[in-house]
Amino acid sequence: MNLAVGSTNPVKIDAVERTLERYEPTVTAVDVDSGVDEQPRSIAETVTGAENRARRALAATDADYGIGLEGGVARLEATPGLSLIMWGAATDGDRTERGGGPTLRLPDHVAERLADGAELGPVMDDVLGTTGVATGAGAAGVFTDGLTDRTRALGEAVACSFGPLVTTAYETEP
Numbered sequence: 449m450n451l452a453v454g455s456t457n458p459v460k461i462d463a464v465e466r467t468l469e470r471y472e473p474t475v476t477a478v479d480v481d482s483g484v485d486e487q488p489r490s491i492a493e494t495v496t497g498a499e500n501r502a503r504r505a506l507a508a509t510d511a512d513y514g515i516g517l518e519g520g521v522a523r524l525e526a527t528p529g530l531s532l533i534m535w536g537a538a539t540d541g542d543r544t545e546r547g548g549g550p551t552l553r554l555p556d557h558v559a560e561r562l563a564d565g566a567e568l569g570p571v572m573d574d575v576l577g578t579t580g581v582a583t584g585a586g587a588a589g590v591f592t593d594g595l596t597d598r599t600r601a602l603g604e605a606v607a608c609s610f611g612p613l614v615t616t617a618y619e620t621e622p
Contacts, residue, residue, distance in 0.1 A: 452511035454501025488520030530559035536605030547608020
């Protein structure tokens with residue numbers, strides 16, 4: 449199975465390879481524009497970024513499927529504060545499916561900086577005194593004390609967006 453991933457970020461590529469390993473995929477990383485802000489700030493914008501990445505990656509290759517992953521932040525109804533969100537999209541060129549990954553509340557001191565227009569990756573690097581947290585454990589790893597990490601969290605978005613394209617469960621009636 450040939451897959452095109454709409455990113456060259458090693459964490460996103462690893463999330464796809466690990467999650468879909470049973471299909472023995474050949475994964476091609478494609479540098480595509482998400483078509484949304486560098487820091488998506490709503491569910492709609494985050495989903496749109498994932499969809500654009502999936503479609504553009506597929507269009508740029510001869511892969512069987514295109515997969516897009518996008519992380520963003522959003523205020524969720526009935527949930528306090530600002531949340532980290534992750535969405536995936538997968539397409540075979542005819543159908544596009546979407547699926548979310550884990551969601552978690554960001555600490556207020558981080559949310560305040562994002563409200564002022566900053567991007568999560570650089571804020572995390574500044575808070576932690578590191579560089580490249582977005583290509584490692586990510587905010588998901590930091591704020592769960594390592595109970596998950598960015599690769600696993602994005603992997604859930606891969607599973608939830610790609611799975612509906614390959615299962616027959618959507619074709620059967622109860």
